[in-house]
Amino acid sequence: xxxxxxxxxxxxxxxxxxxxxxxxxxxxxxxxxxxxxxxxxxxxxxxxxxxxxxxxxxxxxxxxxxxxxxxxxxxxxxxxxxxxxxxxxxxxxxxxxxxxxxxxxxxxxxxxxxxxxxxxxxxxxxxxxxxxxxxxxxxxxxxxxxxxxxxxxxxxxxxxxxxxxxxxxxxxxxxxxxxxxxxxx
Amino acid sequence: xxxxxxxxxxxxxxxxxxxxxxxxxxxxxxxxxxxxxxxxxxxxxxxxxxxxxxxxxxxxxxxxxxxxxxxxxxxxxxxxxxxxxxxxxxxxxxxxxxxxxxxxx
Numbered sequence: 001x002x003x004x005x006x007x008x009x010x011x012x013x014x015x016x017x018x019x020x021x022x023x024x025x026x027x028x029x030x031x032x033x034x035x036x037x038x039x040x041x042x043x044x045x046x047x048x049x050x051x052x053x054x055x056x057x058x059x060x061x062x063x064x065x066x067x068x069x070x071x072x073x074x075x076x077x078x079x080x081x082x083x084x085x086x087x088x089x090x091x092x093x094x095x096x097x098x099x100x101x102x103x104x105x106x107x108x109x110x111x112x113x114x115x116x117x118x119x120x121x122x123x124x125x126x127x128x129x130x131x132x133x134x135x136x137x138x139x140x141x142x143x144x145x146x147x148x149x150x151x152x153x154x155x156x157x158x159x160x161x162x163x164x165x166x167x168x169x170x171x172x173x174x175x176x177x178x179x180x181x182x183x184x185x
Numbered sequence: 186x187x188x189x190x191x192x193x194x195x196x197x198x199x200x201x202x203x204x205x206x207x208x209x210x211x212x213x214x215x216x217x218x219x220x221x222x223x224x225x226x227x228x229x230x231x232x233x234x235x236x237x238x239x240x241x242x243x244x245x246x247x248x249x250x251x252x253x254x255x256x257x258x259x260x261x262x263x264x265x266x267x268x269x270x271x272x273x274x275x276x277x278x279x280x281x282x283x284x285x286x287x288x289x290x
Contacts (some may be wrong), residue, residue, distance in 0.1 A: 007237060012288075016281035021270025025281070033265060041234045048244075056288045061275050086272065091252060093268045095245045096261040102241035103248070106219045108227075129283075140286075147289035158240075159233040167282045 007102075008032060009045045009155035009180060011165035012053040019054070019090060025166060028185045032164060036100040046094070047154050048105040053147070054090070059083045109157045115149040122172045144169055155180045189213065193221050201235045207242040211256055215243055 017025035036042040062079045070078075094103060124143015131138045148170065155163050156179065163170075163180040174182045187195065193213050199205040210218050222239050225231045231239075245257040261267075276284070 007233065011285075013281040013285040016276070016285060018269050019272040020276040020279070020281055021273045022281065026269050043237055043241075045237070053285060053288050057279075057284050058272065058275070060284065060288065061272075061279060065275070086275070088252060090268065090271055091248050093261075093264045093271070095249045095252070095254075096258050096264040097268070098260045098262055098264065099241075101265075102237050103244040104237065104240045105244035105247055106223075106240060108223050145289055158237060167285070169286070 004039065004042075005035070005162045006041060007043050007045055007158060007160040008036065008162040008164055009047070009151070009158065009160040010050060011151060011163065011167060011170075012050045012057070013166045014164055014185070015046060015050055015054055016057055017166060025185070033100055037098075040099075042100065043102040044100055045155070045158055045160055046101060046103050047107065047151070047158075049147075049150060049154055051103075051105075055083065055087050058086055062086075104158060107154055107157055109150070109153050111150065111153055115146075115153055118152075118173065118176065119144060119146060119149055122176070124169055124172065144173060152177060152180070189217065190221060193218055194225070197222060197225060197231060197235070197239065200239065201231055207238055208256065210239065210242065211246065215247060218243060 014025075014029060018029050032044060036044050059079050062082050063075065066075050066078065094101075097103070122144055124141065127140050128137050129140050130136075148167075152163065152173075160180045163177075163182045164185060165182065166185050168184055170182050171184055174184070193210070196205060196209050196213075200207050200209070218239070222231070222236065222243075226233075226236045242257065249255075249257045
């Protein structure tokens with residue numbers, strides 16, 4: 001018998017999948033929204049670190065839409081202005097999210113030796129990925145890193161019992177980190 | 186005469202007991218509220234649910250004010266659906282897992 005999940009931390013890729021509107025993944029997120037809505041004290045937690053990463057994702061994506069010959073100052077101005085506009089559009093909806101969501105910006109977290117030990121021990125996988133030119137391949141390290149550890153530390157600090165992610169790189173940590181229980185969707 | 190800290194602490198107690206809405210914190214200094222709520226949490230004088238509820242309100246209040254509102258707008262049941270697909274065009278060729286991995290370096 002499993003205890004009911006009360007506080008469910010959302011990794012950044014979950015929020016990115018939602019704003020991207022990927023049908024399959026949005027359905028998986030909707031399952032959790034429905035689960036949380038069944039009991040008033042349950043919450044899906046969005047942290048400040050998640051919002052910061054989302055903003056970075058938007059800026060990266062905008063920069064990639066520009067022609068490489070674009071003047072760098074003009075490109076910077078465009079990315080800053082457009083990202084601010086898009087981010088604010090997202091925030092307009094976020095501040096109106098029902099109380100199944102909690103947006104937590106101020107967190108006292110402790111990053112301890114535990115985080116370094118975990119990162120040091122679980123090296124993850126090396127993956128072969130198409131390079132951005134699309135013509136050749138590069139090897140990329142695909143294991144957990146410092147930012148993953150910060151997310152887990154925030155989730156622990158907020159007494160989250162569950163950590164939702166789409167990133168299979170978290171799989172090796174499932175047996176080690178508890179709480180929160182990591183669920184790879 | 187209560188100090189501002191004592192008034193905030195009393196309101197947090199009332200929120201915990203369900204006597205007042207979390208919006209009762211609206212007119213107080215955000216940083217002071219956070220300092221007190223974190224202190225109370227550390228001393229285990231408030232439960233995790235109330236802690237999250239207050240952090241959530243303060244988080245939304247900060248964002249709402251940065252968008253020009255005085256207080257947090259009322260929740261909208263349609264907001265989750267509106268959020269879905271908001272960046273569909275910009276992120277069309279991007280895998281959410283890969284792009285977050287890239288950002289994390």
